[in-house]
Amino acid sequence: EPEVTQTPSHQVTQMGQEVILRCVPISNHLYFYWYRQILGQKVEFLVSFYNNEISEKSEIFDDQFSVERPDGSNFTLKIRSTKLEDSAMYFCASTYSPGGDSPLHFGNGTRLTVT
Amino acid sequence: SQKIEQNSEALNIQEGKTATLTCNYTNYSPAYLQWYRQDPGRGPVFLLLIRENEKEKRKERLKVTFDTTLKQSLFHITASQPADSATYLCALIKGSQGNLIFGKGTKLSVKP
Numbered sequence: 001e002p003e004v005t006q007t008p009s010h011q012v013t014q015m016g017q018e019v020i021l022r023c024v025p026i027s028n029h030l031y032f033y034w035y036r037q038i039l040g041q042k043v044e045f046l047v048s049f050y051n052n053e054i055s056e057k058s059e060i061f062d063d064q065f066s067v068e069r070p071d072g073s074n075f076t077l078k079i080r081s082t083k084l085e086d087s088a089m090y091f092c093a094s095t096y097s098p099g100g101d102s103p104l105h106f107g108n109g110t111r112l113t114v115t
Numbered sequence: 116s117q118k119i120e121q122n123s124e125a126l127n128i129q130e131g132k133t134a135t136l137t138c139n140y141t142n143y144s145p146a147y148l149q150w151y152r153q154d155p156g157r158g159p160v161f162l163l164l165i166r167e168n169e170k171e172k173r174k175e176r177l178k179v180t181f182d183t184t185l186k187q188s189l190f191h192i193t194a195s196q197p198a199d200s201a202t203y204l205c206a207l208i209k210g211s212q213g214n215l216i217f218g219k220g221t222k223l224s225v226k227p
Contacts, residue, residue, distance in 0.1 A: 004158075031213055043159060043204065043217040055212040091158045098213025101147055101166065106158030 002026040006092050006107035013082055013114055021077045021110045023092030032075045033093040033104065034067065036060070043091065049075065050098075082114045117143045121205055121218040128195055129226055136190040136221045138205030148181055148188050151204040153220065159204055163190075195225045 005024045013019050025032050034046040047057040049067055064086075066078045075094075079086055089111050093104040118141045128134050138148070146167050151159035165172045165181040165188065172179045178191040192199050202220040209216045 033214070035215075042219040043153075043215075045209075045214045045216065048212040048214050050212065056210055056214055089156075093158075095213055098211065099147075099208075101164060102213065103149060103161035103164060104159075104213065104215060106160070108158045109156075111156075 002105075004092055004094055004105050004107035006090075006110050008110060009108070010111045011113070013112070015084060015114055016081050018078065018080050019082060019112065021079075021090050021092075021112070023075045023077075023107055024073050025075055025092065025094030026105055027073070029094035029096050029105070031055075031095050031098045032067075032069070033095075034077045035091045035093060035106075036088045037091065037109075038088045046077075046090075048098075079112075082112075084114050087112055087114045117141070117207075117209065117216060119143075119205055119207060119216055119218040121203075121221045123221045124219070125222045125224070127224045127226065130196060132195055134192040134195050134199070134223055134225070136203050136205075136223070138188040138190070138218055140186050140207060143186070143207060144183070145207040147208060148179075149206045149208075149215070150177075150179055150188075150190050151206060151217075153202045153204055159206075159217075162203075192223075195223075197225045197227050199223060200225050 032049040037043045089109040091109045093106045149164040150162045153159045180189045202222045204220045205218040206215040
């Protein structure tokens with residue numbers, strides 16, 4: 001069965017550095033998402049992306065964050081000037097159709113540790 | 116603001132029993148509700164969805180109910196097994212772009 005893949009599985013960075021988290025969504029999917037989960041807390045929506053542009057973003061997704069689909073297969077999340085509180089699991093997800101009757105397919109995440 | 120609450124943070128049951136998990140929501144009238152499973156260090160995995168006009172949905176040992184009057188969904192696992200031990204997440208769609216709002220989840224432990 002097709003999968004969403006994310007790399008790296010674990011990223012350690014120093015405060016103030018930039019990181020890029022990478023995702024390869026399922027190939028025929030059209031809608032892409034980033035979520036994050038701080039340890040012990042709920043999975044939180046960051047941003048949705050469709051047709052090469054952001055379709056919706058949460059309050060968490062401020063100017064520090066950006067997303068890009070640089071080619072036909074990759075979907076990236078860039079975090080500029082990382083802060084300690086950015087430490088979390090970041091999950092990429094994709095779906096073919098965004099209606100509520102279509103589930104999201106999640107990758108297994110990148111654990112970001114900011115020191 | 117919209118809220119989703121899963122009343123129990125943890126549920127411990129004996130193998131073979133039925134596990135029942137609760138999801139309540141407020142300030143919301145969803146057309147669909149979804150349930151996901153999350154294992155430690157892994158992404159959520161879709162299990163079942165139920166539409167507002169469906170009272171109940173089944174898949175193998177799983178059953179979901181949806182009461183739009185009570186604003187509640189119940190998730191049942193019958194004949195539970197230790198392999199069912201995981202965190203179960205309830206989720207609703209917010210907006211038109213498929214963005215999910217998740218509950219905090221209930222951690223189920225099934226003891227042999």
